Amino acid sequence: AQKVTQAQTEISVVEKEDVTLDCVYETRDTTYYLFWYKQPPSGELVFLIRRNSFDEQNEISGRYSWNFQKSTSSFNFTITASQVVDSAVYFCALSAYNTDKLIFGTGTRLQVFP
Amino acid sequence: EAQVTQNPRYLITVTGKKLTVTCSQNMNHEYMSWYRQDPGLGLRQIYYSMNVEVTDKGDVPEGYKVSRKEKRNFPLILESPSPNQTSLYFCASTTLTGTYGYTFGSGTRLTVV
Numbered sequence: 001a002q003k004v005t006q007a008q009t010e011i012s013v014v015e016k017e018d019v020t021l022d023c024v025y026e027t028r029d030t031t032y033y034l035f036w037y038k039q040p041p042s043g044e045l046v047f048l049i050r051r052n053s054f055d056e057q058n059e060i061s062g063r064y065s066w067n068f069q070k071s072t073s074s075f076n077f078t079i080t081a082s083q084v085v086d087s088a089v090y091f092c093a094l095s096a097y098n099t100d101k102l103i104f105g106t107g108t109r110l111q112v113f114p
Numbered sequence: 115e116a117q118v119t120q121n122p123r124y125l126i127t128v129t130g131k132k133l134t135v136t137c138s139q140n141m142n143h144e145y146m147s148w149y150r151q152d153p154g155l156g157l158r159q160i161y162y163s164m165n166v167e168v169t170d171k172g173d174v175p176e177g178y179k180v181s182r183k184e185k186r187n188f189p190l191i192l193e194s195p196s197p198n199q200t201s202l203y204f205c206a207s208t209t210l211t212g213t214y215g216y217t218f219g220s221g222t223r224l225t226v227v
Contacts (some may be wrong), residue, residue: 004156033216043221043223045221061155091156100162101162101172102147102149102159102216105156
């Protein structure tokens with residue numbers, strides 16, 4: 001069975017702090033895809049990143065970075081120098097190669113205070 | 115602009131009154147899906163469709179119906195809504211294989227009283 005666990009329900013930081021959101025996944029598939037989505041207070045889901053299971057390179061996009069480690073089945077997301085606009089719920093998700101179904105974690109609510 | 119359009123954004127209804135939430139995409143995607151989002155549970159799949167006239171149940175299909183008569187449209191039907199269907203609903207679409215991730219609609223916040 002496939003499963004995504006986001007153990008951190010809520011995180012609060014002060015602006016300019018670095019913060020890491022954890023994501024641990026379970027799958028028996030050898031080929032799969034991992035995603036992160038952001039849900040700001042307005043409610044829409046914003047795609048942040050897709051990573052396939054054969055690409056363990058870390059990725060950096062501005063203040064955002066992702067650390068994919070197959071050995072620990074983790075796909076963690078770090079925001080450097082957080083800003084108030086980063087306040088949102090962040091979802092990690094998984095899909096197997098031969099299915100189009102996205103399995104979501106329960107989300108982590110990040111609050112960044114000025 | 116490539117997008118998934120859901121309507122309405124907000125809906126308050128009474129128990130038992132049939133309603134339809136519409137979903138339309140302009141990307142010629144084969145795969146469309148409905149999710150509901152509830153606090154502490156994340157997003158869970160209700161129904162999905164891999165192409166016209168092909169639909170199947172997701173993880174929480176009870177109380178919902180869907181249809182896929184045209185490739186671009188995938189309405190969600192609640193024949194007899196109940197308060198436990200109060201939720202935030204998302205429609206999404208992607209190409210088959212889904213490797214590029216879903217495009218999500220803006221969401222429909224449904225309250226059943």
